[in-house]
Amino acid sequence: MEIPKQIALITGANRGLGRHLAEELLARGVKVYAGVRKPDLIDLPGVIPLKIDITDEKSISTAAEIAKDVTLLINNAGSSTGADLLDGDINKIRSEMETHFFGTLSMIRAFAPII
Numbered sequence: 001m002e003i004p005k006q007i008a009l010i011t012g013a014n015r016g017l018g019r020h021l022a023e024e025l026l027a028r029g030v031k032v033y034a035g036v037r038k039p040d041l042i043d044l045p046g047v048i049p050l051k052i053d054i055t056d057e058k059s060i061s062t063a064a065e066i067a068k069d070v071t072l073l074i075n076n077a078g079s080s081t082g083a084d085l086l087d088g089d090i091n092k093i094r095s096e097m098e099t100h101f102f103g104t105l106s107m108i109r110a111f112a113p114i115i
Contacts, residue, residue, distance in 0.1 A: 007067075009033040009035055077103065
């Protein structure tokens with residue numbers, strides 16, 4: 001795979017690992033979509049902010065319509081409620097499952113035909 005010819009979509013690209021991945025890919029000549037819930041908070045020159053909430057199917061399908069040229073999907077978006085699985089708040093646990101499992105799966109399903 002020739003890295004400079006790739007077009008990446010990184011979810012959760014506004015901070016942490018997602019931001020570092022975006023910076024590194026940009027430095028290597030990759031076109032980068034920064035998938036985030038609040039695009040106005042993106043401050044990385046060169047990235048293309050793309051509004052995505054991976055727990056919202058409409059948001060994902062809209063992003064897939066916009067980013068039709070993606071060749072590399074990096075599912076990085078996440079959440080951390082700190083809920084204990086045995087006796088934690090079940091709604092917080094559901095929220096984590098919606099993000100980490102169903103959200104990631106929805107992204108894969110939306111972008112696999114494009115990639």
